[in-house]
Amino acid sequence: MKLIVVDDEKGIVEGLQKMIGRYLPECEVIGTAHNGLEGRNLIQRRQPDIVITDIRMPQADGLDMISMLKETDCAAKFILLSGYADFEYARRGIQLGVKFYINKPVEEEELSGCVRQVMEEIRADRAKQQEMIELKQEVHSRNQEEALRSILELGVDHTDLVEELLRSAHIPTTNTRFASIMIELEGTMDALKEIGFEPLLRQIDLALKPYRGVYRFRYSGPQVAVLIAHGSTIAYGELIRVIRRLKEAVSRELNLSIAAGIGTVQEQAAGISRSFEEARMALSYKVVKGAGAVIPFPETMNREGQIRPVSEETIAKLESALDNMDEAECVGIIRGIFRGMETAPGISPADLQQQCLNILLSSIRNMSFQQLQQNGFLGRHILSLEGISRFRTLEHLEEWMVQVIRGMIAFKVEHHVPKKKDMITEIKEYVTTHYNEPISLADLASRFFISPYYLSQFFKQKTGDTYLNFLTQIRMNKAKELLERTDLKVYEVCQRVGYSDPQHFARMFEKVAGCKPRDYRKNLPDM
Missing domain, CATH: 3.40.50.2300 (Response regulator)
Structure with missing residues (x-):
């Protein structure tokens, strides 16, 4: 003193x-x-x-x-x-x-x-001052994570809302470039439970220190979402090298293995969702690249000279049959794909293995990480390159593929996974009941055994609107009802409908209702 x-x-x-x-x-x-x-x-x-x-x-x-x-x-x-x-x-x-x-x-x-x-x-x-500082930081971090989750799951058609959410999270947008990264801890969850996420987050902060703004949070299960907001050009090659050095540091300092998918650099804030979708898609290719892979999104794109993949129409039929758990239809499609392989001139065992990987990746892309983790059969077969490389004949590969597809269907039946045709209705019913809870797209995807990316696309395809818009509309309708029928204060209404930040709630309400919550209540007709 x-x-x-x-x-x-x-x-x-x-x-x-x-x-x-x-x-x-x-x-x-x-x-x-x-x-x-x-x-x-x-x-x-x-x-x-x-x-x-x-x-x-x-x-x-x-x-x-x-x-x-x-x-x-x-x-x-x-x-x-x-x-x-x-x-x-x-x-x-x-x-x-x-x-x-x-x-x-x-x-x-x-x-x-x-x-x-x-x-x-x-x-x-x-001590009291420090406690207040930490409390404010915790509230700020929670609000920032909520805003970032919304941005990452919005899709590419909401430029104005992305800008507003970034402002609410105190993330600069002027003269700023953005890039998204998805990092996943590998191995059993025991090591993760032992050390927690904080050491990994500290390693991420150290590795990405050269960039002006780095925002990271636990996304789902063993995954960490990272958004870089930098005031000058983000050299993509250097970013890849930085993430590879991060992988080495995590292995050296924490004795843990990570894989990472890296989205492309975006010049505007509206591109953040696109970059994040690319990062998630790139990470899913660790099935092909192997454990501990650092995968830039451009490496996942089809290149000329590769074996021609199974047609999108065939893959769509296989996905539909899997979603509806139609074993006979699935097996018939697999048999048809292999009949086509038999007629391909000059196809090699390596080509066959690559083709099977393409089919399997397409088959499991609708499945969530939690589903894959729980399914021991898939873990032994799909998530291991050895599962394919040990086969040397077309017949053996075909039978193995049929067994894998049957294993997927058996898992879905055992865990009562809903069929695709009923899923959107069930999701809507769940959201309508649990609107006041922090239900992110990742949480919802986990509950319904489907990948967040696929759920986002499927929801919009079937309803014509995004999941976030649907949730927002449900919450705002309930907020209107509470403002009309109760004497609750605005911040209490905010909490009742699932928001933690009253200012963000007021902005969202004004967007939907055309006026602020207090004005909405003042303008109600006298009963």
């Missing part, structure tokens, strides 16, 4: 310095003064934690000095030193917020006890 002594008697100042040095080793006397004006200037300059001051001094007494310092928001704690039992002085001191007094002549025990009492009060004040 830093301490200053102010007294017009030099002998008392020197005596106090000696006692403090002997009995209060945790305190350091950083200056002394011999009148009130000199003391005021010294205290303003050195900013001590504690000031021991005499009351009666020339030029300005101790209480005048304290009064002048209080006007400058001085945070020091004051101990008054006086040989006068004067009630008026004590009363003025109390009015100035002084709670501690020492009588002259000063005894070592009284000085030590009083200063230690002041130090305890200072520590308690600092």
Whole structure:
């Protein structure tokens, strides 16, 4: 603790310095003064934690000095030193917020006890301030994560809303480039439970330190979503190298393995959702690239000279049959694909393996990470390159593929996964019931055993609207009902309909209803 002594008697100042040095080793006397004006200037300059001051001094007494310092928001704690039992002085001191007094002549025990009492009060004040700072940071982080989740799951057609959400998250948009990354911890969840996510987040912060803004949060299960917002050009090649160095650091420092998908750099905020979808898609290619892969999105694009993939029409039929758990239809489609392979000229075993991977990737792209994790059969077969590479004949590959597809259907039947034709209705019913809970697209996808990306596309295809718009409309309709029928305050309505930030809620309400919540209630007709 830093301490200053102010007294017009030099002998008392020197005596106090000696006692403090002997009995209060945790305190350091950083200056002394011999009148009130000199003391005021010294205290303003050195900013001590504690000031021991005499009351009666020339030029300005101790209480005048304290009064002048209080006007400058001085945070020091004051101990008054006086040989006068004067009630008026004590009363003025109390009015100035002084709670501690020492009588002259000063005894070592009284000085030590009083200063230690002041130090305890200072520590308690600092603990409260730190608690408030951490609470504000936690609220800010939660609001920021909520805004980022909304941005990442919006899709590419909501430029205005993306800008507004970025502003609410205090993320700059002017002259800023953006890139998204999806990072996934590999291996069992035991290691993750042991160390938690914080060490990984710290490694991400260290690796991405060269970029102006880095926003990361736990997205779903063992996945971390990262958004980079940089004020100048983001060199894509350098970004890839940075993520590879991050992978090496996580392995070296935490003894963990990660895989990462890297979306492309976007010049405008409206492209963030696109970059994030690319990052998720790139990460899904770790099935092909193997464990611990760092996969830039451009590497997942089809290139000329590769074996021609199974047609989109055939894949769509296979997906539909899987969604409806029609085993006979699935097996028939697989048989048809292999009959086509038999007629392909010059096809090699490597080509066959690649073709099977393409089919399997297309077959599982509608499945969530949690579904794949729970399905031991898929883990042993689909998520291992050895599952394909051990086969050397077309017939063996065909039978293996049929068994994998049957395993998918058996898993869906066992876990009562709803058929695709009923899924949107069930999702709508669930959201309508649980609108007041923090149900992100990732949470919903996990509940209905479907990938977030596919759910986003499928919901819009079937309803003509995005999931986020649907959820927002449900919440706003309920907010209107509460404003009309109850006396709840606006912030209470905000909490009742699933929002944590009243300002964000008010902006969303105004977008939907055309006016602020308070104005909406004022304009209601008298009943």
